[in-house]
Amino acid sequence: MNWTWFYKLGSPKWFYETANKLLPWFLWIGVLMLVIGTVWGLVFAPEDYQQGNSFRIIYLHVPSAILAQSCYMMMAVAAIISLVWKMKLADMFIASAAPIGAAFTFLALFTGAVWGKPTWGTWWVWDARLTAMLVLLFLYFGVIALKSALENIDLASRASAILVLVGVVNIPIIKYSVEWWNTLHQPATFTLTEKPAMPPEMWMPLLVMVLGMYCFFTAVALMRMKNEILLRERRTKWVKTIISEDIKR
Amino acid sequence: MSRRNHSEQGLLSVLGVVLKREFLSAYRSRQELANPLVFFIIVIVLFPLGVSPEPVFLSKAAAGLVWVAALLATMLSLDRLFQSDYDDGSLEQLVLCAQPLYLIVLIKSLIHWSLTGLPLIMLSPFLATMLHLEAQHLPVLMLTLLMGTPVISLIGGIGAALTVSLRSGGILISLLVLPLTIPVLIFGTGTVQSSIDGLSVAGHFSIMGMMLALALTLSPFAIAAALKISVSD
Amino acid sequence: MSTALLKADKLTCERDDRLLFSGLSFELFSGEVLQLEGPNGAGKTTLLRILGGLFSTFEGVVNWKGQDVRQCYSEFQQELLFIGHKSSVKATLTPLENLRFLIGLQQSVKEGALWQALECVGLAGYEHVLCRNLSAGQKRRVALARLYLSDAKIWVLDEIFTAIDKKGVAQLEALLVEKAQSGVAIVLTTHHELAMPGVRQLRLGQVSE
Numbered sequence: 001m002n003w004t005w006f007y008k009l010g011s012p013k014w015f016y017e018t019a020n021k022l023l024p025w026f027l028w029i030g031v032l033m034l035v036i037g038t039v040w041g042l043v044f045a046p047e048d049y050q051q052g053n054s055f056r057i058i059y060l061h062v063p064s065a066i067l068a069q070s071c072y073m074m075m076a077v078a079a080i081i082s083l084v085w086k087m088k089l090a091d092m093f094i095a096s097a098a099p100i101g102a103a104f105t106f107l108a109l110f111t112g113a114v115w116g117k118p119t120w121g122t123w124w125v126w127d128a129r130l131t132a133m134l135v136l137l138f139l140y141f142g143v144i145a146l147k148s149a150l151e152n153i154d155l156a157s158r159a160s161a162i163l164v165l166v167g168v169v170n171i172p173i174i175k176y177s178v179e180w181w182n183t184l185h186q187p188a189t190f191t192l193t194e195k196p197a198m199p200p201e202m203w204m205p206l207l208v209m210v211l212g213m214y215c216f217f218t219a220v221a222l223m224r225m226k227n228e229i230l231l232r233e234r235r236t237k238w239v240k241t242i243i244s245e246d247i248k249r
Numbered sequence: 250m251s252r253r254n255h256s257e258q259g260l261l262s263v264l265g266v267v268l269k270r271e272f273l274s275a276y277r278s279r280q281e282l283a284n285p286l287v288f289f290i291i292v293i294v295l296f297p298l299g300v301s302p303e304p305v306f307l308s309k310a311a312a313g314l315v316w317v318a319a320l321l322a323t324m325l326s327l328d329r330l331f332q333s334d335y336d337d338g339s340l341e342q343l344v345l346c347a348q349p350l351y352l353i354v355l356i357k358s359l360i361h362w363s364l365t366g367l368p369l370i371m372l373s374p375f376l377a378t379m380l381h382l383e384a385q386h387l388p389v390l391m392l393t394l395l396m397g398t399p400v401i402s403l404i405g406g407i408g409a410a411l412t413v414s415l416r417s418g419g420i421l422i423s424l425l426v427l428p429l430t431i432p433v434l435i436f437g438t439g440t441v442q443s444s445i446d447g448l449s450v451a452g453h454f455s456i457m458g459m460m461l462a463l464a465l466t467l468s469p470f471a472i473a474a475a476l477k478i479s480v481s482d
Numbered sequence: 483m484s485t486a487l488l489k490a491d492k493l494t495c496e497r498d499d500r501l502l503f504s505g506l507s508f509e510l511f512s513g514e515v516l517q518l519e520g521p522n523g524a525g526k527t528t529l530l531r532i533l534g535g536l537f538s539t540f541e542g543v544v545n546w547k548g549q550d551v552r553q554c555y556s557e558f559q560q561e562l563l564f565i566g567h568k569s570s571v572k573a574t575l576t577p578l579e580n581l582r583f584l585i586g587l588q589q590s591v592k593e594g595a596l597w598q599a600l601e602c603v604g605l606a607g608y609e610h611v612l613c614r615n616l617s618a619g620q621k622r623r624v625a626l627a628r629l630y631l632s633d634a635k636i637w638v639l640d641e642i643f644t645a646i647d648k649k650g651v652a653q654l655e656a657l658l659v660e661k662a663q664s665g666v667a668i669v670l671t672t673h674h675e676l677a678m679p680g681v682r683q684l685r686l687g688q689v690s691e
C-alpha cells in the first residue's frame with residue numbers, strides 16, 4: 001500500500017497550505033450552523049413538558065460535552081502518531097487542541113451548572129457526568145501545564161504525548177468509578193434527557209449544534225496549528241517568504 | 250559460547266545492586282523519611298480543627314479523610330523518587346544499564362512505597378481511631394490502603410518521571426497525577442463505606458486488586474519511557 | 483581492515499534553533515581514541531549523547547558492528563561505558579558504595595577490585611568517607627574509578643579530566659592508552675591538551691549557515 005499520502009500529511013508546509021484553503025469553509029459553515037442551531041434550539045424548538053424552557057441549555061451543554069470528550073480522543077490518536085511516527089504535526093495538534101478542549105470542557109461544566117439551578121435547585125451538583133467532566137478538565141490542565149513547563153520542544157512533545165496516553169487509558173476507569181461513586185451517594189438519580197426519546201423537533205437543532213461545533217473546533221484548531229507551524233518552522237525558506245510577504249503588505 | 254567475554258551481570262544482580270543502593274541511600278537520609286508521615290498526621294488533624302470535632306461528622310468522614318491525606322502525603326514524597334538521581338547523574342546510568350529499565354523502575358517504585366506508603370498504612374489505624382472510625386472497620390481501611398497506596402506510588406511515578414528535569418517538584422506532579430488517582434480514591438473509600446453499611450466488600454476488593462494489577466504491569470513501562478525522555482537532554 | 487565498531491552515518495542535529503552538525507559521518511575502530519574537538523556549544527556533548535543512545539532527536543544512523551544501534555540497543559548497552567558530565571556520585575554514600583553501585587550495574591566485580599580501583603585514582607583511605615565530605619575533584623575520581631574496572635568495549639567519555647590534577651591526568655591518559663592497546667574504542671571530549679600518542683581528532687562547530 002502506498003503510504004506516501006500519510007507521510008505527505010506530516011509535512012508542515014503542505015498542511016499549512018491545505019489549512020489555508022480549508023479554514024474559511026470550516027469557519028463560516030461552523031459559524032452558520034452554530035447560529036442556526038442556537039436560534040432554532042432556543043427559540044423554535046418545542047418546550048419540554050417536564051423542564052419547560054430551561055432544558056434549552058442542552059443545545060450548548062451536550063455539544064460542548066461531546067466535543068470535550070472527542071477532542072481528547074483525537075489528542076490520544078495524535079499522541080500515538082507523535083510517539084510512533086515522530087510526526088511533528090501530531091504534536092502540534094496536541095498543543096493546539098488542548099486549550100480548545102479545555103474550553104469546551106469548561107463550557108460543558110458551566111452550562112451544566114446553569115442547567116442545574118432551575119432543574120435541581122442548586123448551582124453545582126455532584127452528578128456522575130459533571131464530575132467526570134471536571135476530572136477531564138484536570139486532565140486537560142495537566143497536559144497544558146506540562147507542555148508549558150518543559151521548554152525543550154522535543155522533550156515537551158514526547159512527555160505530553162505520554163501524559164495524554166496515560167490519561168486516555170484512565171478515562172474509562174475514571175468514568176466507571178465516578179458513576180459507581182455517584183450511585184453510592186445519590187440514590188435519587190435523574191437522567192439527562194435521552195436523545196432517542198426526544199422528538200425530531202428537539203434533537204435536530206441539537207444535531208445541527210453538534211456538527212456546527214465540530215466545524216468550529218476544526219476551524220479554531222486549524223488556526224492554532226497554522227500559528228504553531230509558523231512558529232516552529234520559522235527558519236525554513238517557505239515560512240520566511242510568507243513572513244516577508246506579509247511585512248511588505 | 251558466550252557472546253560477551255566479560256563477567257556478565259544478570260538481571261537479578263542488577264536489581265539487587267539497585268535495591269541495596271536505594272535502601273542505603275534512604276537510611277543515610279532517614280530523617281527525611283519522616284516528613285511525609287508528619288504531613289499525613291497534620292493534614293488529618295486539620296479537619297477536626299477546621300471543620301468540626303463532632304464524632305458524628307468525623308466518623309462519617311474518617312475513611313475519606315485518611316485516604317485524601319494519604320494521597321497528598323504520597324504526592325509530596327514522590328519528589329524523592331527520581332530527583333536526586335537525576336541531579337547527581339546516576340539516573341542517566343540507570344537508563345544506560347543493559348537490563349530492562351522498566352524492571353529497575355518497578356523496584357525503585359516498590360522500595361519507595363515500602364518507605365512511605367507502608368508507614369502511612371501503619372499509622373492509619375491510630376489516626377482513623379482519632380477520627381472515631383469504629384474499630385471493626387479498621388482492617389478494611391488498612392487493607393484498602395495496602396492495595397491502593399502502591400497504585401498511587403506507581404501512577405505518581407509517571408508524573409515524577411515526566412517532570413524530573415524540571416525543578417517544579419510536588420506541585421506539578423500532583424496536578425498531573427491526582428486526577429488519575431481518583432478511581433483508587435473512590436473505590437478505596439467506597440469499600441470502607443460498604444463495610445460501615447454492613448455490605449459485602451469482596452467485590453470492591455477485587456476491583457482494587459484489578460487496579461493494583463493494572464498499575465503494576467503498565468505503569469513501569471510509562472515511567473521508563475518518561476525517564477528516557479527526561480534524561481535525553 | 484576489520485569493520486568499524488561504531489559508524490556514524492550522515493548525522494544531522496538541530497538544537498535550540500541552531501544547526502549543530504549536518505551530514506556528519508565518521509568511523510570508530512577498535513583500539514582507536516577519537517577526540518571530539520570544537521568551541522563551546524559546538525555540539526560535542528550532544529554528539530556523545532547521540533553515540534551513547536541517550537539523545538534521539540537527530541537524523542542519520544549510528545551503526546554498531548554494522549547494525550543500526552536502535553535495533554540492537556541492549557547488546558550495545560552491554561558493551562558501553564558512558565561517563566557524562568555529572569559525577570553520578572551520591573553525596574550520602576561512600577566512594578566504595580557508589581563505585582559498587584556504578585560498576586555493579588554493568589558487571590560483577592570482587593570487593594578487592596573495588597578497593598584497588600579506588601587506590602588507583604588516589605582515594606585510598608577515603609573508601610568509607612561520605613562523598614559529601616569530599617572535594618569536587620575527589621567525587622569525580624570516584625566515578626572515574628570505573629575506568630579501571632570496566633571491560634566494556636566502547637568508552638564514551640565526556641570531559642573526564644575536569645577537576646583532576648596534572649598527576650591524575652597523566653595517570654588517566656596512561657590508562658586510556660593501555661585500554662586502547664587492548665582493543666577498547668574510546669570517544670572523548672576534553673578541554674585539556676592530550677599528551678597521548680595516536681589520538682584522532684574530529685572537529686565540530688564548522689557548519690556554515
